[in-house]
Amino acid sequence: MxxxxxxxxxxxxxxxxxxxxxxxxxxxxxxxxxxxxxxxxxxxxxxxxxxxxxxxxxxxxxxxxxxxxxxxxxxxxxxxxxSEAHQQLIKEFNRAATAISLEFPTGPVSLNSRFYIPRPPIEELAYAEMAEPGSVICIKAPKKMGKSSLILRLLAHANKQGFRTVTLDFQQADKAVFASLDKFLRWFCANVSRELQLEPKLNDYWDEDMGSKVSCSIYFQKYLLSALSSPLVLVLNEVDWVFEYQEITGELLPLVRSWHEQAKRVEIWQKLRLVLVYSTEILVPLKLTQSPFNIGLTINLPLFTKEQVQDLAQRHGLDWTDGKDADSLMAMVGGNPYLVRLALYHLVGKGGLKGDLGQLLQQAPTEAGIYNQCLRQYLLALRDEPELGDAFYEVINSTNYVKLEPRLAYKLQSIGLINLEGDRSTPACELYRLYFRQYLTKSEHFNNIHVERLRQENQQFLFLSSLDELTQLGNRRYLESYLQIEWQNSAIQNTPMSMILCDIDYFKIYNKTYGRAAGDECLRQIANTICNCVKHSLSNSSFSSSKNMNHSTGSAFVSSQRGDFRDESSRVLVARYGGEEFAILAQIDVTAAMDIAEHIREQVKVLEIKCEYPSIGGLPAAVLTVSLGVASVIPARETEPATLVNAAEEALYQAKRKGRDRVVV
Structure with a gap:
């Protein structure tokens, strides 16, 4: 045993x-x-x-x-x-547990989920490498292969060891950030500072004569690492996004490599533990001595084995011990973790414990199948990039392997459509071959109505993907898109735009003290309070009191679930900015924004969410409070929306620094 x-x-x-x-x-x-x-x-x-x-x-x-x-x-x-009796006992337990803990496979598998399948010895190797001074871990796998779930566990392990952790997702960086190496490295350093809750002091360490790379290294060595008493695990997620900018990639990657090498002779650099996460190969030519991808621990996340598929099936309450059902499913989707989990979810969640696997597999490559939504996303992506679509068409219609141009092969591999061994490309699974043969063969005669229907359905999917599941507000992705549009509108109309950033004081300690369930409920309560405050202000404040309120009824979902409120003269969005932070974006002046912020601060205290932290003295109050930063500007076409965001973040930082439970503009 x-x-x-x-x-x-x-x-x-x-x-x-x-x-x-x-x-x-x-x-x-x-x-x-x-x-x-x-x-x-x-x-x-x-x-x-x-x-x-x-x-x-x-x-x-x-x-x-x-x-x-x-x-x-x-x-x-x-x-x-x-014994068999023990196995039967566990089967019954899994059946009962699955009935109340079934999870739709989206995003990383949570730390307390029963559906995370370890892939030994990957986790233990990563934990051991992370403990090494100055270590580098490179995690490479196509999308939906479990990178985010592994990172979640690496970060949890690091926190358990008393390490500090920071995750930077390059996908979240504005396009303007990549305009130059200097701008990119300043953004990089500022974001690491913010995640560590340190005041950004770029100007104190940046020297134009020494150059951006040296300035960045000095900033890390003399300021960030020196301020920490424990090692820092820095996760660089979606590194592929940087690959699109050859000038930056060619400088950033050797810089990262140099930090690892400095750890061998400079003690303070031993505090830094780097984790690089990416989906595809880099095409920018680098010398072997400059690349960070050939040092430290390299992890290529493998597909699930048959035994792991059987294990996951058992955790869903299914008896696949004879291996036949596992073989049937893997013949269609291979060992792709996402595709396997989606099948098991539907077999249990929609078909009961005696779900019809045969019918599921028969429908899989059709529009009636459970994979239709994700297959449609791929189809639209391939049709938007005809060169990529033609390359994949060649792969799925070959009886053997195909040699593709490296740039196209790497891109198809990164999104998970092909397996790549050396220069040999084959379909990632039979599902993709069967589905795309039906549609890519018709690409030149594709019915315009069918294409438009797919695009409309895709828009609905993107709309739903912009929602924060916990609070039912818009997420940061939606906020950024919304800001870009409203910034241009305000610039044209010459009207002020304001941003309010709201942070729940000491929330991480609240979450740790009272538990995740209480923390989630707290976030929902405060999100609802913020929305109510915004609605109240729109109805009663000076900028709308003389008008007959007419909230948008074109989509009940938009007005009631995504925090998007409108009247004739103002547009206001409430979104979850990240973690315990919320953002309010409005076409209002600074006075109105301050009124809203102060109203939110007062109403959150009215909730009387008790917080007792014996280890912390000088709390703002005996109940949970919020700190708010307010920024306002009249946008100009030549300026970037980031100026407003940065100003709001600085105001929030000052509110927290001055004692929390306050509004700072």
Whole structure:
């Protein structure tokens, strides 16, 4: 019996299951760790750990009808067979658990999800490498292969070790950021500073004569790393986006490599642990001694094996132990984690435990199938880039492999449509071959009405993807698109635009103290309060009191669920800016914006969400509060919207620095 089997067995057999601490004690004791080590890692008192452990040994002794204690724990149970009765018990447990914990496969698999499938030894290798001073981890895989889920676990492990963590997603950078190396590196440093909650001091360290790269290195060495007492894990996500800008790529990657090499001789650089995440090969020519991709630990996320597909099926409450159903599914979708999970979700969520796999596979490559939405996205992308579509058409209609131009092959591989071995391209799975043969063969005679229908459906999908699931507000992606449009409108009309950034004070500590469920409910309450304050202000403030309010009714979803409010003279958007931050964007002047911000601050306190943090003195209040930063400007066509965002972020920073629970303009 393995420790994983034992943990599952106890979860299934004990009425109260296992707590997180109980599971940690079991796994750590299996590894031979002392109670002192376990207590230190779990941040609990040693006496409490010993007390809980004693209870566990008693439970195991009763279960197996023989004495079990810490010293013989592993030796005794490793030799116990994992019987058919045990397997049946776990199957029943999985069926019951799946009924209440089924998750639609979208985004990273959460840390507490039962549906995360480890791919040994990847996780352990990554944890070990991250512990090394000055380490570099490169994670490469096509989209929807589990990169985000792995990163989530790397960050959780790093936090558990007491490391600081920062994640930068280059996909979120404005196009203007890539205008020059200097602008890009300043954006890079400013964002790392902000994530570390340090005041950006670029001008104190930037020297035009020394150049951007040297200035950036000095900023990290003399300011950022020096300010930290523990190592920093810096995740650079979606590095592929930088590949599109050869001038920046050719300078950034050697710079990252140099930081790793400096760690060998300069102690402070040993604090920096880099994680580079990307989907495709780089086409910018670099010397081997300049690339960061040939140092440290390189992880190529593999497809699921048959055993892993069977494991995931079991976690969904399905009995696929004979392997036939796993073989059938993999013959269609291979071991693609997303495609496998989507199939299992529909078999259980929509078809019950006796879901019809045969019908699912028969419909899979058609518009009636469960994969229609994601296949349609691919189809539209290929039709928007005819050169890419022609290349993929060649691959799916070949009886062997195809040699494509590297640029096209890498792009098709990065989005997950082909497998690439050397210069040989083959379809990633049979599903793609069957589906795209129906449509790419008709590309020159494609019906315009059909194309328009696909585009309309795609727009609806993009609309839904702009929603923050928890708060039902627009997400940051929608906010950025909205800002670009409204900035131009305000520039044409010569009207003021204001942004309010709202941050929940000490929310991370609240989340840790009261739990994630309480934190989520808190975010929903405050999101609703902000929307109500905005509606109230639109109805009663000076800039709209004389007008007959006429909220947009063209889409109930827009007005009630995405925080998009309108009247004849003003347009206001409430969005989730990220984490515990919200943004309000409005075509109003600074006075009106200040009124809204102050109203929000007061009404959040009226909620009386209690927060008691004994470890923190000088809290703004005994209830949860918010800090708000306000910025206002009359846009000009030659200026960028980032000027407004940066000013609002600086105002928010000042509000927090001055004691929180206040509004700063």
């Amino acid at each position: 393995t420790i994983d089997e034992l943990v599952l067995l106890l979860k299934a057999s004990q009425a109260t299951g296992l707590t997180t601490l109980q599971e940690l004690i079991l796994r750590s004791s299996w590894e031979g760790k002392t109670y002192t080590n376990i207590a230190s890692e779990a941040h609990y008192g040693e006496e409490r750990v010993k007390k809980i452990a004693a209870h566990l040994w008693q439970v195991l002794s009763n279960f197996y009808k023989e004495p079990i204690h810490k010293s013989n724990f592993r030796q005794t149970l490793e030799n116990h067979p994992f």
